[in-house]
Amino acid sequence: MKRALFIAALLCLSGGGIVWAQMAATPKADTPEAAKETREKIFNAETFTLENGLQIVVIPNHRAPVITHMVWYKVGAADEVTGKSGIAHFLEHLMFKGSNGLAPGEFSKKIRAMGGEDNAFTGHDYTSYHQSVSVDHLEDVMKMEAGRMRGLNPPLDHVDSERLVILEERRQRTDNDPRARFAEQMNALLYVNHPYSKPVIGWASEMASLSWDDCKTFYDKWYAPNNAILIVAGDVTGQQVFDLAKKIYGPLPKGDVPERMRPVSPPLAGVPEVTLEDEVIREPMVQIVYRTPGSRQNKEETLALQALEEIMSGGPTSRIYKNLVVDQKIATGAGLSYQSAALDDSELWIYATPAPGKDIKAVKTALQDQIRDVIKNGVTATELKEAITRMQADAIYARDSLTGPAMVFGYALTTGSSIDDVEYWTYDIAKVTAKQIQDVAKKYLDPDAVLEHAAVTGYLLPKASAPPAAEPAKEAAP
Amino acid sequence: MKKLLLIMCVMVVPVNAWAKDKLLDIQPVTSPGGIKAWLVEDHNVPVIALEFGFKGAGALLEPTDKQGLSRMLSNTMDEGAGDLESQVFQKELQDLSIGLSFGSTRDDFTGSVKTLTRNKARAFELLQLALTKPRFDAEPVERMRAANLSRIRSSMSEPDWIAARILNDLAFTGHPYAQNSGGTLTTLASITPDDLRAFHKNNLGKNNLFVSVAGDITKEELATLLDQVFGALPTVKLPAVPKTTSLQNENTVNVYKKDIPQTIVEMLQPGIDRKDTDYQVAQVMNFILGSSGFGSRLTEEIREKRGLTYGIYSYFMDMEYFDGLEVSTSTENKNAGEIIAMTKAEWEKMKDAPVTADELKDAKTYLTGSLPLSLTSTDAIAGLLLSLQMDDLPLDYLDQREKIINATTEADVQRVAKKILQEDKMTVVLVGTPEGVKDFKAIDKVPNVE
Numbered sequence: 001m002k003r004a005l006f007i008a009a010l011l012c013l014s015g016g017g018i019v020w021a022q023m024a025a026t027p028k029a030d031t032p033e034a035a036k037e038t039r040e041k042i043f044n045a046e047t048f049t050l051e052n053g054l055q056i057v058v059i060p061n062h063r064a065p066v067i068t069h070m071v072w073y074k075v076g077a078a079d080e081v082t083g084k085s086g087i088a089h090f091l092e093h094l095m096f097k098g099s100n101g102l103a104p105g106e107f108s109k110k111i112r113a114m115g116g117e118d119n120a121f122t123g124h125d126y127t128s129y130h131q132s133v134s135v136d137h138l139e140d141v142m143k144m145e146a147g148r149m150r151g152l153n154p155p156l157d158h159v160d161s162e163r164l165v166i167l168e169e170r171r172q173r174t175d176n177d178p179r180a181r182f183a184e185q186m187n188a189l190l191y192v193n194h195p196y197s198k199p200v201i202g203w204a205s206e207m208a209s210l211s212w213d214d215c216k217t218f219y220d221k222w223y224a225p226n227n228a229i230l231i232v233a234g235d236v237t238g239q240q241v242f243d244l245a246k247k248i249y250g251p252l253p254k255g256d257v258p259e260r261m262r263p264v265s266p267p268l269a270g271v272p273e274v275t276l277e278d279e280v281i282r283e284p285m286v287q288i289v290y291r292t293p294g295s296r297q298n299k300e301e302t303l304a305l306q307a308l309e310e311i312m313s314g315g316p317t318s319r320i321y322k323n324l325v326v327d328q329k330i331a332t333g334a335g336l337s338y339q340s341a342a343l344d345d346s347e348l349w350i351y352a353t354p355a356p357g358k359d360i361k362a363v364k365t366a367l368q369d370q371i372r373d374v375i376k377n378g379v380t381a382t383e384l385k386e387a388i389t390r391m392q393a394d395a396i397y398a399r400d401s402l403t404g405p406a407m408v409f410g411y412a413l414t415t416g417s418s419i420d421d422v423e424y425w426t427y428d429i430a431k432v433t434a435k436q437i438q439d440v441a442k443k444y445l446d447p448d449a450v451l452e453h454a455a456v457t458g459y460l461l462p463k464a465s466a467p468p469a470a471e472p473a474k475e476a477a478p
Numbered sequence: 479m480k481k482l483l484l485i486m487c488v489m490v491v492p493v494n495a496w497a498k499d500k501l502l503d504i505q506p507v508t509s510p511g512g513i514k515a516w517l518v519e520d521h522n523v524p525v526i527a528l529e530f531g532f533k534g535a536g537a538l539l540e541p542t543d544k545q546g547l548s549r550m551l552s553n554t555m556d557e558g559a560g561d562l563e564s565q566v567f568q569k570e571l572q573d574l575s576i577g578l579s580f581g582s583t584r585d586d587f588t589g590s591v592k593t594l595t596r597n598k599a600r601a602f603e604l605l606q607l608a609l610t611k612p613r614f615d616a617e618p619v620e621r622m623r624a625a626n627l628s629r630i631r632s633s634m635s636e637p638d639w640i641a642a643r644i645l646n647d648l649a650f651t652g653h654p655y656a657q658n659s660g661g662t663l664t665t666l667a668s669i670t671p672d673d674l675r676a677f678h679k680n681n682l683g684k685n686n687l688f689v690s691v692a693g694d695i696t697k698e699e700l701a702t703l704l705d706q707v708f709g710a711l712p713t714v715k716l717p718a719v720p721k722t723t724s725l726q727n728e729n730t731v732n733v734y735k736k737d738i739p740q741t742i743v744e745m746l747q748p749g750i751d752r753k754d755t756d757y758q759v760a761q762v763m764n765f766i767l768g769s770s771g772f773g774s775r776l777t778e779e780i781r782e783k784r785g786l787t788y789g790i791y792s793y794f795m796d797m798e799y800f801d802g803l804e805v806s807t808s809t810e811n812k813n814a815g816e817i818i819a820m821t822k823a824e825w826e827k828m829k830d831a832p833v834t835a836d837e838l839k840d841a842k843t844y845l846t847g848s849l850p851l852s853l854t855s856t857d858a859i860a861g862l863l864l865s866l867q868m869d870d871l872p873l874d875y876l877d878q879r880e881k882i883i884n885a886t887t888e889a890d891v892q893r894v895a896k897k898i899l900q901e902d903k904m905t906v907v908l909v910g911t912p913e914g915v916k917d918f919k920a921i922d923k924v925p926n927v928e
Contacts, residue, residue, distance in 0.1 A: 063522050064850045096772070105782055108772035113840040115847020132851045164785025171740035172788050172808050176637055280736075283631035315572040317565050325621065326565065332621075332628035353628050386573055393575035396594055400523045402854035 041423035042395045043405045046238030050246060052254045053226025057419065058241045059233040059405050067234030068403045069141050070130040071149070072410040074229070075222035077202075078124040078195040078343070079260055084214050086202020089122040090166055091215045095129065096120075097158045100151030104158045107144060114140065124196050125343040126414035132403065135235045142248045149228065149252055152219055159212045167208065170201050178278040179285075179460065186289050186458045187347075189272045194265040194344065224255025229413050233406040262344050265291065268454045279463040286364045287351040291454040292444045294342035296416025302340040303428055304436040305348065305444075309338040310387040311379050311437070312370065320350070320370050330358045330366055341411040348445065360459060368447035375446055378438040392426045501849065501876040504863060507697050509704035515689035516863045516873070517700055520856060524595040526693040527856035528605075529864045530708075533688060534716050534798070535587035535681035537659035544669055545926075546661015548582035550622060551674050555580045555589075557618035559607035564618040567604070576601045578608065584659050585798040586868060587682060592857055595694045606707045612678060614671040626666050630927065633660075638808075640924050641742040641909040644734055647925040649746050649905050653723040655800060658926045683714030690863030693856035723800050724748070731818075731906040731918040741814040741910030745821065747903045749794045749801035750894075752869050758882040759894045760794070765841040766833050766891070767824065768792030768805065773840065775824050776805070786813050790821075796869075803898065815914020822901040829895045832888040846880045 046058045077088045098104040111118040116133030131141045154162075174180040184199050191197035201207070230249065232241045293301045312319045313335040316326075324334040334352035350371070354363040398404055412422050421428075444453050505517045540547045556571070556578055558564040571578055577592040578601070589609075593601035633639040643658065650656035661669075687708060691700055725748050750760045761769075768776035768791055776790045787809045795802035809817045833841075853859050866875055908915065 061522075061854075063520065064854055066850050066854065105772060105778070109840070112770055112773050112844045115843050115845075115851075117848065117851060134847060134850065158782075161783065161785035165781055165788055168740065168785070168808070168810060169788040171810060176738045176740050176742075176808075178635055278635070280635040282634045283628055315568065317569040317572050322565070326617075329621075329624075332624045353632075355624060356627075390572065390575050393594055396523070397525060397575070397592075400525045400855045400857075402851075 039424055039427055042426060043399065043409075043423060045405075045409065045419060045423065047419055048238070048242045048245075050225065050250050052250065052252055053224075054245070054249050054252075055229045055413070056242060056245050057229065057231045057409050057413070058236065058238040059231070059409070060235075060237060061233055061399075061402060061405075062235050064402070065135050065235045066132060066402065067135050067138055067232055067236055068130060068132045068406050069138060069145065070128055070231040070406050070410055071145050072126050072128045072229045072231065072414050073223055074126060074227050074260070074414050075218075076123045076125045076127055076414075077198060077200040078262060079222065080195065080198070080218070084206060084210060085198045086166065086207040087210055087214055087218045088127055089201055090163070090207070090210050091219055092120050092122045092127050092129075093162050093166060094154050094159060094212075094215055095148055095152060097154035097162060099148035099153060101147055102144065104154060107148070110144065111141065116141070122200055124200060125341075126410065128410055128414075130403070130406075138232070138236065138241075139244055139248070142244055146248050146252060149223055149225065149249070150255075152216075152223075154212070156212060159215075163208070163210065166201065167204065170204055170207065173201065174199070175204070178276060178281055182274065182276045182285075182458060182460045183287075185274050185276065186287065186456050189274060189456045190289055190291060190347070190454060191345070192265050192268065192454075193263050195262065196342075196344065220255075222255075222257060224257050225249060225252045226254045227257040229410065231406045231409050233402055260343065265345060265454065268451065271450050272456045274456060274458040275461065276458070277461045277463045281460060281462045283353060284360055284462060285351065285353050285460040286360050286367070287349055287458045287460075288364070288367070289456050289458070290348045290445055291345045292338065292348045292440075294344055294346035294415065295340045295412070295421075296343055297345070299421070299428075300436065301440050301443075302346070303432050304440045305338050306340060306391070306429065307384065307387055307432040308374070308379075308437050308441060309336055309348075310391055311383050312336040312374075314387060314390055319373075320352075320367070323370060324352060324363070324366055328366060330355055330363050334363075334367065341415045341417075343415045360461070364457065371441055371445045371447055374438060374441040378434050381434060384432070384434050384437070388430050388432070391429050395426050500874075501880065502853065502859070502862075504873055505697055506873060507691075507700050507704070509701045509709075511705040511709045513684065513687070513689065513704040513708050515691055515700060515704055516867060517690070517695070517697060518692040518859050518863065519694075519696065520692060520859070521694050523856070524694050525592065525856050526595060526598055526601075526691065526695050527590065527592045527860040528602075528689065528691045529588070529590045529857070529860040530687060530689045531586045531588040531864055531868050532682045533586050533686045533868055534719075535686060536583045536585040537657065538584050538654040538719050538799075539677070539681060539717060540654070540657060540659075542657065543665055544673055545657045545659070545665040546626060547665075547669055547673055547677055548587055549660055550619075550626065550666070550669050551677050552580035552582045552587065552589075553622040553626065554614055554619055554674055555608050555612045555678070557622065558613040558615055559604070560611045560613075562607065563613065564615060567608075570600070571604065574600055576604065578605060580608075582659070584655055588864075590857065590860070598695070602703055602707050606710070609682070609707065610710045612674075614674045616671065619671050619674065623666055623669065626661060627663060630660060630663060630666075634924070634927065637736055637738055637740075637742045637909045640734060640736070641744045641907050643924055643927060644732060644909070644921055645744045645746060645905065645907040648727040648730070648732060648907065649725055649802070650723060650800070651726040653720055653799070655723060655797065656926075662926055663928050679712070681714055681716060682711065684708060684711040685713045686716065687711065688864060688867040690860045690867060692859035692863065719799075721799055725800075725802065725903065725905060727905045728903040729905075731908065731915055732921050733912060733915065733918045734907070734909045734921040734924065735911060736909055738910050739810065740808050741811050741908050741912040743805070743807045743809065743814065743817060744907045745805040745818070745904045746795070746802050747804075747900050747905070748898075749796075749803040750898055751801050752796050752871070756890075756894045756897065758879055759886050759890045760898055761845060762838070762841045762883060762886050763828065763833075763891045763895050763898070764792055764794065764803070765845060766837045767828055767895075770841075770844065775827070776807075776821065779824060780807070780817060780820055786810075786817055786820075790817075811911045812913045814908060814910065814912030815916075818906065818915070822904075825899045825901040829892070829899055832892045835888065838886070838888055838891065842883055842886065845883050849876065
């Protein structure tokens with residue numbers, strides 16, 4: 001029940017896997033007056049762009065003689081063509097299956113043989129490949145990563161066996177787990193006409209028919225230096241990385257990369273609800289997910305929503321936990337989470353687990369009442385000040401990591417934020433006013449104006465329970 | 479092999495220069511009052527991480543009807559202390575961005591504090607209060623009980639959790655390790671604030687305490703601090719527990735049937751003690767066999783060549799009174815029998831023939847070279863120092879380890895494989911609707927949860 005750091009500094013990436021797009025809340029800021037900048041940066045990153053369009057970000061960190069090397073492509077599951085869900089993620093797996101000078105599987109083996117770690121992950125808006133090695137291997141990993149930026153060539157039998165692997169991955173992460181199926185279903189309803197409605201891993205029926213040709217088309221279209229960001233964190237200087245990158249990534253040709261054209265989600269004409277009943281569920285849960293602005297769409301509003309999240313759910317004395325769990329005791333757990341790092345609409349979730357015997361719809365109302373309170377009465381100056389102090393402290397903790405800061409820049413730069421947005425986030429978040437917080441709550445989350453914003457309500461229930469639309473169940477838990 | 483200087487104090491280069499021949503510059507510190515700690519100074523970021531453990535004060539001390547007691551203690555010790563009630567205490571932690579928490583394993587009770595340098599004085603006062611004057615007020619105790627019951631009911635829908643619970647119950651039958659360290663719906667309901675007080679008072683003492691610190695603090699400052707925080711702890715005498723245990727229900731396959739598309743597979747056999755002279759060689763062997771993911775034999779044969787799983791790993795289980803070697807994987811139901819047979823075939827191959835020179839070289843480079851990657855944050859460094867101390871390993875363990883790994887030969891690996899790997903001694907648990915599995919025992923009910 002303790003607070004989590006705002007920057008997802010410790011991401012647990014499983015083998016060749018995916019990290020869901022909403023894992024990190026990315027800082028965001030404005031355009032500074034470069035001429036006389038006196039503000040203190042969080043990470044002191046250096047940046048440079050090669051002639052072929054590859055953007056480079058270097059985050060010096062001399063604590064240990066190691067580096068993290070990442071390439072982020074500005075493409076993800078939301079850029080797939082309809083009917084081919086899962087290509088972005090399947091391609092991510094195939095990137096380990098053979099490229100210029102490397103046999104299938106050799107990439108990761110070489111990294112292990114250097115004493116390093118490597119992995120990759122896919123989101124709706126980005127695909128990221130990363131290695132952590134001792135600093136003397138930086139040039140080696142650059143050569144390997146550059147070799148698969150344009151030169152992927154997996155043998156077809158490896159494509160076939162890897163397709164089985166991603167289907168196993170889906171079974172493990174989603175099909176075996178009613179909670180994951182529940183979240184997947186809520187997302188599918190929230191984003192009408194927008195590809196965020198698709199699971200990143202893909203729908204099983206479409207995954208089974210993905211071909212190498214599908215992946216190759218996607219690869220040729222999107223994987224190019226001018227659609228990528230190279231991030232190096234660790235025991236290096238900017239100059240060192242720029243010189244090496246120029247030599248190794250510099251010769252790669254620019255690609256003819258299209259604009260990322262995304263459809264727009266229309267307003268919802270009704271109020272969608274998902275009820276998932278499963279006999280294995282012993283603990284019910286209620287969630288509401290709202291479509292909210294992402295970091296590219298409206299910077300001030302995303303900052304206000306970040307501050308709202310901290311006030312509502314930043315720890316065990318924050319509003320939602322204190323009211324529902326400590327004071328009213330109608331829930332055993334409850335909170336709010338907001339993920340601003342999205343190229344298009346972002347998501348804000350509120351959720352609660354009803355205490356035994358408590359009616360799940362009453363718990364939902366209590367959650368909504370927390371929003372109503374902000375809309376009606378706002379937040380106090382003290383609450384806001386404390387929240388800002390905590391968020392600024394989180395930025396210091398974020399520096400106590402090698403990979404964390406690189407992740408923060410990757411999320412930010414692939415979803416429309418800038419380097420300065422990250423570096424000066426502590427100043428920008430401090431400018432958020434109580435009025436702005438009240439306004440975004442009213443504009444995006446108002447429980448009494450349901451058709452003015454998009455939201456989906458979900459109930460996860462034990463099989464035997466009465467559906468929430470009928471008479472309230474007396475016993476919510478067995 | 480290039481030596482790596484892990485921790486560089488950029489501002490005070492001369493002080494640290496001598497440490498260039500060591501992996502990690504660990505300073506032993508003893509307070510005026512006699513409390514010991516290991517310290518790695520690092521002034522790069524204004525953050526201090528302190529981790530501590532009370533050896534032997536874990537879940538294995540719990541009476542059967544109070545399973546979950548040490549976990550409940552870990553949940554409630556930071557819920558109010560001294561004059562500060564739960565919400566006041568937590569509010570102060572939150573306002574000062576202090577991460578303070580406690581934890582319990584089957585063997586030990588642990589805790590940690592992470593603070594910004596500017597808030598260190600109050601952070602350590604709050605830790606001292608939580609350690610020595612926890613309140614255990616009825617309200618937070620009830621709230622944490624409710625959260626734990628909720629956690630158990632949630633876990634009951636997770637097949638991997640079910641598999642772990644069943645394996646634990648079968649592998650350690652008759653030993654306290656078989657108990658449910660998370661508690662059961664019944665035992666959690668019976669835990670009282672007095673139970674928490676007694677467990678706290680009887681088992682958390684100066685004499686079973688280990689402390690490690692990393693970050694923005696000097697040796698002198700830490701010495702004073704140790705007495706302030708831990709000086710008031712009592713001396714405790716832990717109750718006797720059954721010492722060693724051997725694996726139970728070995729050479730059995732146990733199936734908990736569940737209507738899911740994928741079968742969870744857990745296979746456990748006896749392992750090797752961390753103090754055994756062959757322990758490092760065993761790590762090399764297991765890296766090649768299955769701990770490394772890509773490049774390991776299990777992953778290459780089962781995932782890469784055949785696409786039978788998203789992940790398969792083998793890893794050592796190091797507990798005080800039991801050492802195991804476990805394999806975890808999952809596969810579509812129809813492949814369950816095949817994946818078990820293929821795993822056992824890799825066991826035989828590892829014993830029948832020496833590993834290749836390339837396999838050995840890669841394993842050595844990884845096992846020695848990757849250590850710095852896991853030491854890039856203050857809490858990770860403090861965590862490593864604590865585990866070394868609690869396992870009674872020497873200050874230069876990391877350097878010794880590197881030497882032994884580098885000296886390992888193909889013949890050593892085969893010898894240790896023959897000594898450890900026993901495919902006919904595995905306790906196997908399957909959750910799902912597995913096919914192709916003969917001679918199994920059906921498990922009707924997840925044991926010791928309700």
